[in-house]
Amino acid sequence: MPKALRTGTQEEADPLDCLSRFHNDIDYREFAPVSRQLLASYARVAELGMPASTVAGAMLGATLNFYELFGMTQELPTLLRAMADMLEFRRPVS
Template sequence: MTSSDDRSAKIMRGLQRLLADQSSSNFVDFVEVAESLMDGYAKLIKNGSPASTVALAMLGATLNMYEMLGMRSELPSLLRTVADQIESENRMN
């Protein structure tokens, strides 16, 4: 597995953990879409887009999606939860 594959696998596991908290959601339903998005963003990086620019675009797309779904007010709490998980993982490594 390449480091890119390792990162993708880690991201997928993180997504699965987040979705596990949503009792009405089945992670399997999201895999194809998530993989397609990751492939698209990886292609942008491979074609020379700076990773930081692609990451910012991904975050912007997330903000737009939450706005479109009328869920923007839920985003700060979700982002705090994700940040806490990241910091917790970093302390364990």
């Protein structure tokens, strides 16, 4: 299994840190147990031989479903653009 799936990121950083940049009034550490459970579930799929790109796509699809479920799809483009900018311009995501 890729280290990123075992630890959340390759550098052992809190995978929720990047979200605090967009909603700094929320303590995302409260979500860490749920995040770890979801990550473990997707890691099991990867261990069965599913390509990492497929697993990552499924994770992104789940995120889209969450935003739709809570009626927040209007917020998602801005959040994704900001996260993409952090990645593209090599600013730390977490």
